[in-house]
Amino acid sequence: MKIGVPKEIKNNENRVAMTPAGVITLKSSGHEIFVESTAGEGSGFTNEEYQEAGATIVSTAKEAWEQDMVMKVKEPLPEEYEYFHNGLILFTYLHLAPEPELTKALIENKVVAIAYETVQSKKGTLPLLTPMSEVAGRMSSQIGAQFLEKSRGGMGILLSGIPGVKRGRVSIIGGGVVGTNAAKIAMGLGADVTIIDLNPERLRELDDIFGSSINTLMSNPLNIAHALSESDLVIGAVLIPGAKAPKLVTEDMVKDMQEGAVIVDVAIDQGGIFETTDRITTHDNPTYEKHGVLHYAVANMPGAVPRTSTIGLTNVTVPYALQLANKGYQKACLEDESLLKGINTLDGYVTYKAVAEAHDLDYCDAHSLLK
Numbered sequence: 001m002k003i004g005v006p007k008e009i010k011n012n013e014n015r016v017a018m019t020p021a022g023v024i025t026l027k028s029s030g031h032e033i034f035v036e037s038t039a040g041e042g043s044g045f046t047n048e049e050y051q052e053a054g055a056t057i058v059s060t061a062k063e064a065w066e067q068d069m070v071m072k073v074k075e076p077l078p079e080e081y082e083y084f085h086n087g088l089i090l091f092t093y094l095h096l097a098p099e100p101e102l103t104k105a106l107i108e109n110k111v112v113a114i115a116y117e118t119v120q121s122k123k124g125t126l127p128l129l130t131p132m133s134e135v136a137g138r139m140s141s142q143i144g145a146q147f148l149e150k151s152r153g154g155m156g157i158l159l160s161g162i163p164g165v166k167r168g169r170v171s172i173i174g175g176g177v178v179g180t181n182a183a184k185i186a187m188g189l190g191a192d193v194t195i196i197d198l199n200p201e202r203l204r205e206l207d208d209i210f211g212s213s214i215n216t217l218m219s220n221p222l223n224i225a226h227a228l229s230e231s232d233l234v235i236g237a238v239l240i241p242g243a244k245a246p247k248l249v250t251e252d253m254v255k256d257m258q259e260g261a262v263i264v265d266v267a268i269d270q271g272g273i274f275e276t277t278d279r280i281t282t283h284d285n286p287t288y289e290k291h292g293v294l295h296y297a298v299a300n301m302p303g304a305v306p307r308t309s310t311i312g313l314t315n316v317t318v319p320y321a322l323q324l325a326n327k328g329y330q331k332a333c334l335e336d337e338s339l340l341k342g343i344n345t346l347d348g349y350v351t352y353k354a355v356a357e358a359h360d361l362d363y364c365d366a367h368s369l370l371k
């Protein structure tokens, strides 16, 4: 199979969908890889390293997109839609629920769109989202701590406190991969941490992991409102796979927060869990202020630490890409249910229920289309 790897064009997106090591893996099974010139530069991989691994360097995005399968990191931006073609296999993060125009373009062009974030194991885990959630979760506490500094717009507190001065309070809504990793770093910084989740089993697991070093709370509007009113930093980390994020934090709850508190809405890639995170921000201009609270809503947080993120991401994506390339997407998806769950659009249909519901479009089961 011919596989294209375009350069990412989103603001400050320095990750790349394949490393030279990935090229060697795919090449050794007889596949051809076309990498857009300088695509790996932001992650520290040169054109020469890709060539030595056996890739062909192409000078334009168009040439990278002309292949049978395109591997990317972020969802295509409008200027990339012109490259879609009938039967193209697109393997990348897509986050279609908050993206009606992209969904429409994929359907109209009959793209086989396989979303990293909805590939789901039998146990319910999301193997291609996990490493980036680990990165974004860890970053969220780090970033929150920075923006609490007065010069960055925050209230001017140090999360750890000092002897004789109380610690900062961090509330994390959603105790999955992002939430757990955010908690690890916030605890390490010395903050007083509370994790709020809807799943009692998950709350028990978190209690087993962290013991009395954190507080756990059941997710309901009263608990969320109360926790927020006392928090210096609030991290949004809820996910309902494939679906638009639920707006769990109302504008009134935000109005009730302390002046200079900070919100980091990691779930912004699925639309965000705060009524006040009504826009996506970029690494260039990451925050805005609303009701006296600083909001951070960057949808590609791992793009800021591309070396770690690219290696972490491709460690998990390349084995799936190899299945797709070796067997063809039909056989690969029919033989591996987790990959089948990744198909969001196929043959002009939306094949992921939560995406169809988000856009009020007809849903068609991918399995029946493939048989």
Ligand SMILES: NC(=O)C1=CN([C@@H]2O[C@H](COP(=O)(O)OP(=O)(O)OC[C@H]3O[C@@H](n4cnc5c(N)ncnc54)[C@H](O)[C@@H]3O)[C@@H](O)[C@H]2O)C=CC1
Pocket (backbone or CB within 6 Å): 117, 129, 130, 132, 133, 134, 136, 173, 174, 175, 176, 177, 178, 179, 196, 197, 198, 199, 202, 219, 237, 238, 239, 240, 246, 248, 265, 266, 267, 268, 269, 270, 298, 299, 300, 301, 302
């Ligand atoms: N902004 C960025 O750059 C990045 C964003 N993300 C996003 O972060 C979000 C979280 O991802 P993960 O932690 O991997 O998901 P996950 O599936 O591991 O965890 C989600 C958690 O939310 C909980 N939850 C569901 N409904 C809830 C409710 N009503 N109240 C409280 N908790 C609830 C679940 O029980 C689960 O524990 C996703 O939207 C993901 O796409 C991930 C990586 C990078």
Ligand SMILES: CC(=O)C(=O)O
Pocket (backbone or CB within 6 Å): 074, 093, 117, 129, 132, 133, 269, 299, 300, 301, 302, 303
């Ligand atoms: C998960 C995601 O959207 C990202 O890593 O950018």
